[in-house]
Amino acid sequence: MKLKRGFSRGIAAVLAAVLAGIFCTAEYYSVRLPDAVTVDAGTELRIANYPDIGCIDSPEGDSATLALFGTVPVKSVAVKQEETPVLCAGGMPFGIKLLMEGVMVTGLGEVTDTHGSRICPADASGIQKGDVIKLADGKKVSSNGELQQIISSSGGKAVRLIINRNGTDSNIDLMPVYSAEGVWRGGMWVRDSIAGIGTVSFFDPATGQFAGLGHPVCDSDTGENVPLHSGEAVSVDITEAQKGEKGIPGELKGSFDNGVTIGILEKNTSSGVFGTLTAKGDFSGNIRSFPMGRRQDVKTGKAYILSTIQGGEPKKYSAEIERVDYKADDTGRNMVIHITDPLLLDTAGGIVQGMSGSPIIQDNKLIGAVTHVFVADPTRGYGIFAETMYDTMNGA
Numbered sequence: 596m597k598l599k600r601g602f603s604r605g606i607a608a609v610l611a612a613v614l615a616g617i618f619c620t621a622e623y624y625s626v627r628l629p630d631a632v633t634v635d636a637g638t639e640l641r642i643a644n645y646p647d648i649g650c651i652d653s654p655e656g657d658s659a660t661l662a663l664f665g666t667v668p669v670k671s672v673a674v675k676q677e678e679t680p681v682l683c684a685g686g687m688p689f690g691i692k693l694l695m696e697g698v699m700v701t702g703l704g705e706v707t708d709t710h711g712s713r714i715c716p717a718d719a720s721g722i723q724k725g726d727v728i729k730l731a732d733g734k735k736v737s738s739n740g741e742l743q744q745i746i747s748s749s750g751g752k753a754v755r756l757i758i759n760r761n762g763t764d765s766n767i768d769l770m771p772v773y774s775a776e777g778v779w780r781g782g783m784w785v786r787d788s789i790a791g792i793g794t795v796s797f798f799d800p801a802t803g804q805f806a807g808l809g810h811p812v813c814d815s816d817t818g819e820n821v822p823l824h825s826g827e828a829v830s831v832d833i834t835e836a837q838k839g840e841k842g843i844p845g846e847l848k849g850s851f852d853n854g855v856t857i858g859i860l861e862k863n864t865s866s867g868v869f870g871t872l873t874a875k876g877d878f879s880g881n882i883r884s885f886p887m888g889r890r891q892d893v894k895t896g897k898a899y900i901l902s903t904i905q906g907g908e909p910k911k912y913s914a915e916i917e918r919v920d921y922k923a924d925d926t927g928r929n930m931v932i933h934i935t936d937p938l939l940l941d942t943a944g945g946i947v948q949g950m951s952g953s954p955i956i957q958d959n960k961l962i963g964a965v966t967h968v969f970v971a972d973p974t975r976g977y978g979i980f981a982e983t984m985y986d987t988m989n990g991a
Contacts, residue, residue, distance in 0.1 A: 613851035629921040631673035643894035685795030686901030686909025690831040697729035698785040701816040717783035725817040794952035796964040801854035809966040826860030836904040839944035840972035847949025866987040888960030902953035912936035927966040945974035
């Protein structure tokens with residue numbers, strides 16, 4: 596009898612341990628699964644990176660329940676049904692020309708006045724590095740020259756500035772200082788435009804809308820997103836791929852084809868730059884179309900990227916997706932990608948600056964784009980979900 600009771604207690608302990616393990620596993624998955632997904636109508640909801648997770652109920656409403664082994668409920672996710680788009684993959688380099696909405700303060704400096712005193716009027720007025728000056732004495736400011744003209748003609752009177760800081764407009768009165776050179780100065784440096792090289796991620800052949808970079812264009816001095824007033828995507832010739840090394844990022848170097856505009860840039864966002872092509876013919880060549888992979892389609896394993904590091908057309912380079920984060924707060928860091936292609940490693944050392952936006956293909960779907968290189972290891976970098984870029988492009 597004692598043996599029987601002991602056996603029963605042993606079975607109960609084992610069952611308790613098994614159940615505890617199952618529910619701990621369920622909790623593990625719960626914090627890693629996406630909160631919302633988009634699916635084609637009538638298709639089964641699967642999370643590619645977690646094959647043990649299935650959908651208990653058919654995702655025909657606005658939510659679905661994901662379950663471990665199809666039986667233990669793990670998480671309820673919001674579901675949207677939408678036809679999967681077919682996109683033309685990029686991989687082509689393009690030149691980025693951005694004019695800001697105003698001018699960005701990139702630095703503050705002291706002014707020596709006629710008495711030999713050193714003063715920074717901008718700092719004294721409360722202006723900070725990264726502020727965007729939109730108006731000066733009621734006039735729109737679109738260049739460094741325009742701002743300096745208003746300050747120098749102030750006669751020492753306060754110049755009323757409308758600035759934007761962290762998305763909020765405010766008024767600041769700048770008191771210029773009469774410098775030893777005989778000019779009224781504000782004590783700051785500003786930038787009105789920026790240029791660089793990136794890679795096209797994809798474009799919609801039906802609308803001509805395109806996406807690139809996978810991350811925002813930021814000012815090199817302030818690190819702030821450049822507020823876009825107007826911009827152009829221009830044709831560019833890659834002349835060299837400067838090889839990256841540990842601690843020293845490589846870089847694509849090239850020259851703009853002056854006057855050859857291929858698109859108008861309309862958005863500079865955390866998910867990349869977006870616009871409308873004006874010359875789709877420039878992207879003719881061997882353009883391939885792919886259905887867009889949803890975030891739940893992305894998994895660890897083999898993939899490849901399309902990029903142009905030499906010559907005129909994008910080439911295919913093998914890679915491995917090492918980690919997928921379905922819930923990353925930073926949209927540019929949804930996955931970790933490892934370059935394995937011998938030619939790309941030999942030529943560029945892996946990912947280099949200018950390759951941002953290179954599309955990532957897995958299981959014949961366009962699933963994302965390269966966004967960042969690991970400075971400590973240029974063979975690895977981050978990627979963004981193509982779905983995130985597509986939604987931003989379409990205003991979702």
